[in-house]
Amino acid sequence: MTPAPSVARPSLLDRIAAAPWWLLCVGLAAAMALSVLLVGFRLPYWVHADQDLVLAYHGLLFGDGLPQEYFDHPGYGYFLVIDLWYRLLHAVGLLPVASLSALPPGGDVAATEAVWQSLVQAGRALSILLTAAFAVGYATLLRGLVGDRRVALLAGILLAFGVGLTAQGRQMRTDLLSAGFVVLGLLMVLRAVRPAEGKPCGGASLVQLALGGLLVGLAMLTKVQAVFLAMGLPVAAILFGRRAEPERAAGAAWGIAALAGLLAAVAAVPAFGLIQAGLAGWGRAVYPYTPVGSLSGGGYQAIVAGWVLVGILVHAAVHRVPTARAVAGAAAVLLGLAAGLLALDIRWNEQNAIAVANFVEHMFVFSSWRHGAELQGQGNVVGQGTLGLLLAGIGRTLAIRTIVLHPDNIPQTIIVEWFALAGAVVLWRRGERLAAVQALFLLLVAWGLESLFSLRGFQRAYAAYTDPLAILSAAWVLARMPGLLDRSKPRRWILGGVALVVVAAHAWPIIETRKLPNPVTHCEWIPIYMPKVAPFPFCR
Numbered sequence: 001m002t003p004a005p006s007v008a009r010p011s012l013l014d015r016i017a018a019a020p021w022w023l024l025c026v027g028l029a030a031a032m033a034l035s036v037l038l039v040g041f042r043l044p045y046w047v048h049a050d051q052d053l054v055l056a057y058h059g060l061l062f063g064d065g066l067p068q069e070y071f072d073h074p075g076y077g078y079f080l081v082i083d084l085w086y087r088l089l090h091a092v093g094l095l096p097v098a099s100l101s102a103l104p105p106g107g108d109v110a111a112t113e114a115v116w117q118s119l120v121q122a123g124r125a126l127s128i129l130l131t132a133a134f135a136v137g138y139a140t141l142l143r144g145l146v147g148d149r150r151v152a153l154l155a156g157i158l159l160a161f162g163v164g165l166t167a168q169g170r171q172m173r174t175d176l177l178s179a180g181f182v183v184l185g186l187l188m189v190l191r192a193v194r195p196a197e198g199k200p201c202g203g204a205s206l207v208q209l210a211l212g213g214l215l216v217g218l219a220m221l222t223k224v225q226a227v228f229l230a231m232g233l234p235v236a237a238i239l240f241g242r243r244a245e246p247e248r249a250a251g252a253a254w255g256i257a258a259l260a261g262l263l264a265a266v267a268a269v270p271a272f273g274l275i276q277a278g279l280a281g282w283g284r285a286v287y288p289y290t291p292v293g294s295l296s297g298g299g300y301q302a303i304v305a306g307w308v309l310v311g312i313l314v315h316a317a318v319h320r321v322p323t324a325r326a327v328a329g330a331a332a333v334l335l336g337l338a339a340g341l342l343a344l345d346i347r348w349n350e351q352n353a354i355a356v357a358n359f360v361e362h363m364f365v366f367s368s369w370r371h372g373a374e375l376q377g378q379g380n381v382v383g384q385g386t387l388g389l390l391l392a393g394i395g396r397t398l399a400i401r402t403i404v405l406h407p408d409n410i411p412q413t414i415i416v417e418w419f420a421l422a423g424a425v426v427l428w429r430r431g432e433r434l435a436a437v438q439a440l441f442l443l444l445v446a447w448g449l450e451s452l453f454s455l456r457g458f459q460r461a462y463a464a465y466t467d468p469l470a471i472l473s474a475a476w477v478l479a480r481m482p483g484l485l486d487r488s489k490p491r492r493w494i495l496g497g498v499a500l501v502v503v504a505a506h507a508w509p510i511i512e513t514r515k516l517p518n519p520v521t522h523c524e525w526i527p528i529y530m531p532k533v534a535p536f537p538f539c540r
Contacts, residue, residue, distance in 0.1 A: 106534025217340015234311020278357025
C-alpha cells in the first residue's frame, strides 16, 4: 500500500490569522491600549505641554462656544473632535469639566492640577482610540488590497508599534488625525483603482474614491502638511491601477456619471467659495506670509488641482477606463474633497480657511522660525536657503538608512525598509518589475516626506505619515513572496523582526518616564497660546 502523503501542520501564524478578523482587530487594539496604559498614560499633565495643554485648552474654548485661537497647523479638525470627546465624557460623569468657564480658580492649586491631569489623560485616552482605529483601519484595507490575512495582520502590528503611532498614542497631537485621514484615503484610492480580477468596477469603487477625497480634505483641515502625501495619490493610482472588465450598460454608466457630477457640483461651489475666501484673506493671516513668487493668490493651488486632473486622465488612458467611468470617478473625488473642505463651516474662522488655501506660505512660516538665518531674509518661499535645507534633509534621510553615516534618530522600522528594498530587488530580478517599482515608489515617497519634514525639524510623531508607506511597501513585497511565510526559517526571521519592532517601540517611552522635563521651560509660551487660563502652578 502507498503511504498517505503527509500534510504540513499549519504554523502558529496561520492559525492566528485564521481567527475571525474582528477578533484580531480587537486584539490589536487591546494590545495598543495596554501598551500605553502601562507606560506613559499616567505621566504628569505637563510632560508634553506642547501640544497637550494647547489642544486641551481649545477643547475647553470650543466647549464655551469661544473662537479658536491656535492656527499653527491649523489644528481645526482636532479641535472639533476633542470638543465632542470632552462633552461626551463630561455628560457621562467621567470628566469634571468640559468648558473653560468651569475651571477651578487659579488659586486652588490642588483642584487646578487635578482638573488638568484629568483633561490631559482624557486626551490620551482619545489618542489610544484614534491610534487603534488608524491601525485597525489600515490593516483591514490592506487585507483587501494584498489578499493575504497574514500579511495584513503583520502590517497592522508593525504600524501599531512603529515609532509614529507609539509617540502619538501617548500624547495629544494634531498629526495623528491628519496622518490617519490621508493614509486611509490613500488606501481607499488604491482599493478603488484595483478592482478584483475579471470583475468590472462597481459602485463600491466610486464610494471609495469619494471617501478617499473626503479623508484628504479632512486631513488638510487638521494639518496642512498632509498635502505632501496627498500629492502622491494620483501617481499611486496610475502605478497600482488595474484594468477592469468593460461595463455592459453604457447608458447606465453615463447616468451614474451625471448624478455624481451633479452632486460634486453642489458640494464644490460652496467649497470653492471657502477657498476663495482664504485666498482673499492672504494679507490678514495671523502670521505674516512670505509669497511664493508670482504663484501666490491661486497660482500654485491651480497647479495642484491640475496635477490631480492630469493624474485622473493618465490613469484612465493607461488602464483603459471607459469615459463614463472616468468622469464618474473624477466627480466622486471632487465630491469627497469638497465635502471635507465644507467642514470649515462647522465652526467658521477665516484663519482656518486662510491656512488651508495658502498651505505653502503657512508651512513656510514655521520653517523660517526654525531656520531663521537661512530663510527669514529670502523674501520668497522658493529660494537658495530653502533649496539648501531641502538638500540637507535629503542627505540626512539617506544617511540614516545606512546607520553608519547617521547613527542617531534611527527608526525601528528601518528593518522594514531594508526588507522592502531587498524584496524589490528580488522581484525585479524575477521579472516582476511593476511590483518592484510599486514597492520602491512607496519607499521613495516616505523618504521624500521625511526630507520635507526636516524643514520643520523631523520629530518622532511625524513618522505617523511615513511609517505606513514603508510598511505598505514591505507588505506589497511579502504578498508576492508567500513562500517566505510558508517556510519555517524565513517565517521565524520575519516574526523576529516584527517582535523586535514591538520591543523597541517601548524603549523611548520607558526612558521618558525616567527623565521627566522641567515644566518651567514651558512658562514662556503658555501665556501666549493659552491667554484665558490662570498661570499653572509650576509657573508661579
